[in-house]
Structures are given as C-alpha cells and as structure tokens.
Amino acid sequence: MLDFAIFAVTFFIALVAAVLYLYPSSRRASGIPGLNPTDEKDGNLQDIVNRGSLHEFLVSLHREFGSVASFWFGGRPVVSLGSVHQLRQHINPNHTTDSFETMLKSLLGYRSGTGDGAAEAVMRKKVYENAVNSTLKSNFPLVLKLVEELVGKWRSFPESQHTPLCAHLLGLAMKTVTQLALGESFGDDLCPTRTSTSCFFPFLPTHQIWSEIGKGYLDGSLEKSSSRKGHYEKALSEMESMLLSVAKEGKAQRTAFVDALLQSGLTERQIMEDCMVFTLAGCVITANLCIWVLHFLSTSEEVQDKLYKELDEVLGSDPVSLDKIPKLRYCQQVLNETVRTAKLTPVAARLQGVEGKVDQHVIPKETLVIYALGVVLQDSDTWSAPYRFDPDRFEEESVEKSFCLLGFSGNQTCPELRFAYTVATVLLSTLVRPLKLHQLKGQITEVRSELVSTPKDETWITVGRRS
Template identity: 25%
Template sequence: MDLTACSCAVYYVVPFVIAIAILWQLLEWETKLKRNRNDGTKVIHGPRPSDPTLGNFPDIELAGGLISYLKRAHAQYGDVVQVWFGDKPVVSTASPGAFTDQVRLFDKPEMSFISPVFGSRSIQFVNGPEARERRRKYDMYLSKDAVHSHFYTFKQIADETTCQLGALEDPDHVTIYDVAFQMACRAVGVALFGEYFSHDDNILTFKALYEQFWPVLEKNFTSGLPEEGTDESEHFYSIVQDVHHIVRSMIEDHVTSGTDRKFIDVVMESNLDQTTVYGDILVYLVGGFHSVSTTLTWCLYHAALYPQMQTRIHGELSHVLGRAHIQPSALPELKYLRWFIDETLRLRYVAPVATRLSGNNTKIQGYHVPEQTQIIHALGVVMNSETYWEHPERFNPERFDTSENSDKAKRSPLAFCPFGFAGRRMCPGKAFFYDEALIFLGTLIRAFEFSLAPETPTNMAITEGLLTRPRDKVVLKIKKRTCE
C-alpha cells in the first residue's frame, strides 16, 4: 500500500468532507427559512460565517467583542439578525419590540465554554420544570423583603470600608476595583453563604483564583475549551478544583458555625449531586459580586470624572439624611444616586447580553425562528442605540428622571433592561444589587471626595467580555470630606 498516496488523500478528502457537512447545515437552515416564506413570515438575514468552522467568532474578536460586533450587524441588517457561533446559526435581537415577543421564553442554551466551572446541571443551564422549581425556592431568598433584611450587614461593610480608606497612607493612589471587589464579595458571602467571606484572607484567596479562571472563560467563548492534555488545560482544571475546594470550605464553615439559616442551606437541601450544589453556589456567588463590583468601579470613576455630578449626589445625601446615619427608609429618596447608577449600567452595559432558546412556534417581529435556536438579547446594543437614547454616548443621569414629561416616560421600559427581562428568569439579584449599590456608594461619597489619579484616563475604554469592565485600572485620589 502506498502510504504517501493515502496520506495525501486524507489531507484533501477530510477538509472536503467537513466543508460538505457545514454546507449541508447551511442549506438545511436556508431550507427552513424558505419554507417560512410560504406562510408570510420574513427571512432572517445577517453576515455569512467568515470561517467554515469558527463561524463569526474571528469577526467578533476583530470587532473587539460581541456587542461591538452586533452593533454593526444590527445597523446593517435590522433588529433581528442571524450570526454564526461556530457552525451553529444564532439569532440576535435588538429592539424593545423584538424583546416583547420573547418575554415568555424561559429555557437557556448550553454554554459549554463555562460549564467546567459551574457544572452542566447548575441553575445557569438547567431548563424546564426543574429549573422553574429551583428558581422558585432560590428566589425567596432574593426577594425585596429578604434583601432589605440584609441592610445592616451592607451598612456595616460600608462603614468598615470607610474606616479602612480613611486610614490609608497613600490616599492619592487607590485602586477602586480592589475596594469594590472586597465590599461586594463580602456582602454576598455573608448575606447568602455564612461567615466564610467575613475574613479578608478568604476573599483575597478567592479573588486570586477568580482573576485566573474568569479570563479563561471569556477566551473560551470564541476559542473553545483548552485542548485536553495540554499544559493550558491542566492549569485551568487545577484552578477549577481550587475554586470548588473553596466552595466546600464555605459549606463546612457554615455547617459547623451554626449560624442562621441562609440561602446556602436551601441549595444543600435540594437533593442535588455535589457538582450541581457547587455549581449553584458559584452561580449566585459570582453573580452576586461580579456585577456589583464592576458597577461600583464604573460609578466611582464617573463620580471622579464628573465632579459636578458627585457634588449633586453629596448634596442629595445631605438633604435626605442630614446628620443621621443612612436608614432603609432613605434609599427610595436617593433618586439622583439611583439615576446615576442606572446611567452607568446603560452606558457601560455591564451585563451586555442575555440568551434564550426558541420554542416550537417562536416568531419575533414577523420572523419565524426554528425550534431550539439560541437567541441573543443584545441588551448593550439597545441601551446604546440612538433610536431610543438621545446622544447615547454621553453620560447623563437625568435620562432616568421619572417626571411626567421626561424622556423616561416616553421610552419603552424594554429599552433599559440591564438585568434581562424574559421568562421569569431574569437576574434574580436585582433588588440585592440596588440595595448594595445605593448603600455602598452613598456611604463612600458621603465620606470622601473622589478625583482621578494622573494615571487614570479621562476617556476610559471598555473591555468587552461576559461582563464589561474598564480597559485600564481605575486609580483614584480620595479626600476626606469635612464633617457636616
């Protein structure tokens, strides 16, 4: 047998077979769409895959991230666009009208690029009745009343952080993300999981691991999981084991400490396997601190960048609180601070997308979407669209003024949905987020004046990932305010 001839045949035939398989999938998708033309539905258009295996992933990387890519795609093709994740067609939607057609969608697509950390059966991925029942149990611990019961925990964390910042030897070079991470991680840890994260050493250990595995997950989105057997793969799964070890330590610490019943008890009592228990805990732990710490960082950056707005926040705090300590009843009165937070969520689109799976008869704005198709809710595209926001590139908290003739009164509520909107599966931590953000920011801005350090740019760019973050470190100067 001529081995050289055989190897040459394999060299040419295998790529040909792969190309035919991909072409077949493309034709099958097109055939489904053509069938839809006969019943009056419209055909979904969008960019062709630039790579037969990777789809539009190379284009997403070239654009600087998914939202930047989708902004261009939607500008060219409209509110409903087809893109390609590898060899799979995906539908992206970007308008309040398109979102309205999906408010009942509940199931979520598989995300293999992050499942090694969170588990394939965690609340992040499980669907159907099981997911609904688990969310029903879990959401009780994140209701408005439940979250308000943590007010004094959040206040204590804010007060202790204020004391630590006030004692700094170098208040002119404060890395704000480190401060925000510690506050947010401790808040969600103590409120939901026990006393493990009341210790700074445990927070720092987890932060070091988080800062290793999270960038890998973001890379996995377009590149796939590290190839099995490589040094990169072994390192990644070693980090995952260390993260799961911390979760196990959290559980053991809570069980032995005999503290009050918390969210972690509900997870442990849910008759789930160990991997899924760890996954559900991690979903709520990471979800609980990631968006808060990133938003706090952006908010304090904006406060330093726009001193007149910071002065207005401080004036509102003085007007509402006087010389008294912040109280639960005061939070609804901090209206400008809430607008300021919401404008940060809008402009920086901290959580840029949500995803769902289409049902058996899903139609979006007249387009039929085949069953079990992944649908992207391009939240960041809508929140930065000039169709719904005047001068969307400007930071303007007064967009969220709720008076009768304000822009907000004229705008669709679904133009601003930073926590998602669909199928009772939107982010369960919305109330948790706002209580933390209002208490933490209110306490810090009441105590300190923040300004930009020389190394912090005035035109901070966004790094797009699973969540967005400032491209450069946010380093601020802090100055104690005089007593009121």
C-alpha cells in the first residue's frame, strides 16, 4: 500500500498510540542529535503542544538539529527523518501489512489481520484493496452523477455568490464514500442541503469518532473526561452497530464495497471493521484533496486555463471516463502539486522492525521512526520555490521520482488516496470546462495540520461562466 507514507491520518498521537498499543516500550538511547525529554513521564509532549501541532514541532526540530533528529514521547525515543535523502536510506522490511490500517484498527480496538500469520495479513490487505478498486470501477457512473449534481448546483448560483468549499466538498465526499461503501440507498438518509462543516455524516457519529481520535489522544483529555469518553464510546458503538447490520442483512446493492467483502469469506466482524476504515479514511482524504485543489485553482487563472485546454483536447464535450483518466497528465500534475503544497499528510511513521542505519546513525529495533513529510514536501533542496503552487514542476522526472518515493504516487499509493484522486479528477473535469473559479479578495487561508491538512476556517470562492 504505502512504503513511505500513511494517508488519511497524520496526527502524531494516533501513530504513537498505535505503536505503544502493539509493541513494548524501549528506553534505548538512539544516539541521534535531538531534544532531551523535558518531562520524565511525558517526554517532549508539552513541546509539541506548545508548537500547536506535530508538524510545526518537527519543522523547528529539523531546523535546529538537521535532517535526522530525535525526541522523546514518554519514555520512548523517537527518530524523525526530514529529507528525501534520509528517507531513501530508511528500510523497513515489514511490507506485509499497511501501517495506516494497523494503526487505525488498533486505536479502534480491532485486529489488523484475519489471524496471527503474515499470510492472513497479506490476504486481508489484498481483499481490502480489491474491494476498493472493484467498487470504484463498478460505481463510476454514480460518482459522476454525484459530482454533476454538485456542479449543476454551482452553475445555478449568481456569479457574485460566495460558495463555501469545505461544506460543499465534505458533503460530496460524504455522499460518495457512504453510497459506494454501503449502497446507493444510503444516500437518501444524508442531509445534502446542510452547510455546516460539522455535518460530516449526519446520520452517523463519524465526525465525533474522528475528532476524538485526534485531539483526545494528544493531551490526554479523552481519558480525563468521563463524559467525553462516554460520548466517544457511544458514537463508536452506534456506528459499529449500523455497519454490522449492513453486513448481516445484506442491505447494499451488489456493487457496493460491503458486498465485495461479503463475497470474500470474511466474517461479519471483519467486514464491519474494513467498512469503518474505508468510510473514515476515504471521506477525510477525498474531501480535503478536493477542497485544496479547488482553492489552489482559484488562485491561478493560468493553471485553470491550461487544465481546461487539456480537458477539452482529451474529452471534448464528453464526460470523463475511467479509461480517459490516465490520459489527463496535467490534471494528475495539478493533484500532485496540491498534495505537495497543502502538505496533505504532513506526518507518517514506521516502526523499526530490525536495527537499521541512516547516514552514520544507528536506529535501534522497535524505535518509532517519523517521516516528517510536511518538512520534506517543502524542502528547498528537493523542490524549487517550494511554497509556490506550480504543477509544471512535475514535468521533471526527478521531481516525480521524489514524489513516488514519499508514497504519494505509483504502485505503493494506498487505495484511499487512489480513490480520492479519481473523485477529484471527476470533479475537475466536470467543473473546470463550464466554470471559472475565483478567490475572494482579502481571504487568507491557513492550514490546520493536526489531522489530514485542512483549512483552519471555511474557504470561500465564487464561480463564473466560461465565455
């Protein structure tokens, strides 16, 4: 799935909590330059909190100590890698399971495989990937329909009307992922007319689950508040019950993700767990990729025009199809540059399965190794003008190779990100041909990097007709 990146969840405590859940702690010093623990019990946790996010903490850490640096979480040493060169050297032989799936399922209290052996884990991984791919292929007309409904709504707006990207694209991702995961009939239960950004899954407690996984583990507040923990556990239980009922009763139509799992021989419990992962991760990644790409397009008329030209040449007046998507090379460059510029997933991690070495530094076995992707994605040694949105940079082979190395493209891309790229491509091909996007004057869009990177506040645009 991913060798060097974990998509969807990039907040630190989720990564650390999963490792602490699965592996014994070690107090072996790494000998790598970095911070000493400021607290015997919490390590450098307060330093992370003071910086506002793990990404900002890692930026300062690597600025002070270089591209290989260390810090402490509790009594556990952590090594962070902050350049493509060091990431290229880092080798983790455990490719049998997906790090994100292992992490998220552990936090939810699930097992990450069908059994204790590597063969079962590989089988489970293949079943999941095949289910996502086959579901997208068989339901592509539904994806196109949902996107066309949104674009049709935008085309009806007066050109002066302000359009909220976060609210509308969270809604699109919500409807798309839910209907593809559980069946098209579930779309009638959603609330597409609501515009609040908190309307994540109106009929499901997904937003509360996802929110608490992030903020509740960072400061320990979830454990300290019995009421909050109770609400979280209730929300998780409600969603699990709904997903289990789908698995048991076969409510979906024979083209949904859940049905692909039902045909694989998995247990009802395993089907519920995989549906939970796809529903959570698929929605968050898809929504934020779509939000950011439309935001960046609204800031560059030149990029919009170049994308329009490619879409017109490849598609003409026809809707996009799965077989035409690989021909949209510039569209792929726009999405790649969106992921890079927005630092869509600023942090990833691997557990050091065996003792390893990066440069002259020895990394002991069972050390948590952080990939500071947000630092790497804006490293001036790797990317020219790193803070500029410039899809043309991906015309260079060396740039594409660096991006693949980080796990953002190529064969190692996780199925959730591939799914998000497909939905975003459908959105761009449907939206950019009839409409132009304009940024509101004076609007400042800041990044919130605790989870998958998302704007701190609602992001607004206006849409105009192409002449």
